[in-house]
Amino acid sequence: MVTIAVLAVILAALGLFFFLKAKSKQDKSNLLVFSWGDIGENQVLNGLLDDFMKLNPSVSVTLQRTPYVQYTETVLNSMKGRGPDVIFVEVNNFADFLYRKVLEPLDPFIQNDRLNTADFYPAVLDRFTSKRQTYVIPRDTAPWCLVYYNKSAFDEAGVPYPNDNWNWDQFVQTAMKVQKTGLSGEVMRWGFIDDKTLPSAWIFSAGGSFADDVHQPTQWTFADDPATLRGVQFRYDLIHKYKVSLGPSKIPGFTVSEGSDMFRFGTAAMYLSGLKWTPQFREIKNFKWDVAMLPKGPRGDRAFSTGGSGYGISKRSKNKQTAWQLVKYLTGEEGEQKRLASGLAQPALRKMAYSDLFLDRKDPMNKKILIDAVEYVKYFPLCGNWQEVENLITDGLEKVWEGTDTPEGAMAKLRPLLLAHPPLVVPK
Numbered sequence: 001m002v003t004i005a006v007l008a009v010i011l012a013a014l015g016l017f018f019f020l021k022a023k024s025k026q027d028k029s030n031l032l033v034f035s036w037g038d039i040g041e042n043q044v045l046n047g048l049l050d051d052f053m054k055l056n057p058s059v060s061v062t063l064q065r066t067p068y069v070q071y072t073e074t075v076l077n078s079m080k081g082r083g084p085d086v087i088f089v090e091v092n093n094f095a096d097f098l099y100r101k102v103l104e105p106l107d108p109f110i111q112n113d114r115l116n117t118a119d120f121y122p123a124v125l126d127r128f129t130s131k132r133q134t135y136v137i138p139r140d141t142a143p144w145c146l147v148y149y150n151k152s153a154f155d156e157a158g159v160p161y162p163n164d165n166w167n168w169d170q171f172v173q174t175a176m177k178v179q180k181t182g183l184s185g186e187v188m189r190w191g192f193i194d195d196k197t198l199p200s201a202w203i204f205s206a207g208g209s210f211a212d213d214v215h216q217p218t219q220w221t222f223a224d225d226p227a228t229l230r231g232v233q234f235r236y237d238l239i240h241k242y243k244v245s246l247g248p249s250k251i252p253g254f255t256v257s258e259g260s261d262m263f264r265f266g267t268a269a270m271y272l273s274g275l276k277w278t279p280q281f282r283e284i285k286n287f288k289w290d291v292a293m294l295p296k297g298p299r300g301d302r303a304f305s306t307g308g309s310g311y312g313i314s315k316r317s318k319n320k321q322t323a324w325q326l327v328k329y330l331t332g333e334e335g336e337q338k339r340l341a342s343g344l345a346q347p348a349l350r351k352m353a354y355s356d357l358f359l360d361r362k363d364p365m366n367k368k369i370l371i372d373a374v375e376y377v378k379y380f381p382l383c384g385n386w387q388e389v390e391n392l393i394t395d396g397l398e399k400v401w402e403g404t405d406t407p408e409g410a411m412a413k414l415r416p417l418l419l420a421h422p423p424l425v426v427p428k
Helices: 004-027 039-056 067-079 094-099 107-113 121-129 150-157 166-180 198-205 227-240 262-264 275-281 320-331 332-338 369-376 387-400 408-420
Strands: 028-037 060-065 088-089 136-142 146-150 187-189 271-273 291-292 306-312
Touching: 004 094, 028 039, 028 067, 028 121, 028 320, 039 060, 039 150, 039 320, 039 332, 060 408, 088 094, 088 320, 107 320, 121 136, 121 306, 121 369, 136 262, 136 320, 136 332, 146 150, 146 166, 146 275, 150 166, 166 227, 166 271, 187 320, 198 227, 198 306, 227 387, 227 408, 262 271, 291 369, 306 369, 387 408
Parallel strands: 028 060, 028 088
Antiparallel strands: 088 306, 136 306, 146 271, 146 291
16 A cells, blocks of 8 residues: 555656656757758758757757748748748848848857868858858759750750750750651650740850849849840740740740650750759659750850758847757758758768769769859849849740740830839848
8 A cells, every 4th residue: 555655755756757857848949940842852851850859859850841932931921920040041032031131140150160161162152141241051052054965865866965065056956956846847846945934044154144243233234235135035046046945934834843844754855954853854764864064155155043052040049059050960961961862952062062972873974064063153143122123034034935025125125124123232
């Protein structure tokens, strides 16, 4: 029979147990991470977060995923409350967060931990820097320079595979030769498909520009730059003069797959994009494929737009030091090793880009060109209203791709619109 004294000891022990459990829960650091990405990418991220928690038992990490099209707005709205601790940032939404002072400068953490920022590709690290303050540690870089090509289509047409040093003229001739038409003249396989509504690849390789300065733009140059017009004209010619490509609105499923399905199913012989579609293209069974570098422009320029992403810390985070440890883990060697196995991205850590994990001898076999490509990347202007202005430009060029306006006519209409929306410089 349990005595009163024994019962008292049991109750005291239970009380101590629940007190310690509650205290342990209270002492635990809770981090909220905001991100976007498809199921495959988030599986990798969830795995990394689980590993981080195993290494740091006193930390609990929760991932909140939001579709990219709603991501920036969701993050900004969340800042009215607690908001995230760690924010996944892309080179093109960085300005939105920077302009609204959402991100914490990371330099004190970098200096305190003696993190060697020279280990990262300078271009992408520089993109995440403003007024000598670093706000994001890069995870990956993504030159938009890969022309995927269907080897079977080239073999069928008797056309040599592309050389990385080809130019616009050679590209056009190639696209015309690998395009396939039926007996009645209908196109059965297009020569080339572009995955972007805005033809930044052709604009940059023509030597064109969007603003007078990428870091601190004061005026738009887009509608007045002859080289920019040359790039727009080339995209127009691919569609309407050479008839080897389609405008974005004519590409089946463009808003979902960015035209990648046309390449995957063999209805486009060449396709311009970044590395992001590689995991899906590795599932292709009907033909062999590889990649070549985007052709050089008419002046011999090699330049193209780029993506890239990384992790920053919210100014509102109450656990900044713990958040910094997570940022370091996600962008460090261990995080990169586990991410590279998926084939999703090119690491921002230079040593990892040269590793066998990245150069994995899997398709695309010519993936090594991405290492050199980083030298030629161009970024869009860093300002608070770039997204708005990009939409203006995209809408203004839509009739050009449809064939109901000329490049010169569209530029003339865009000029006053751009003057009415000057760059919003990131505040001090």
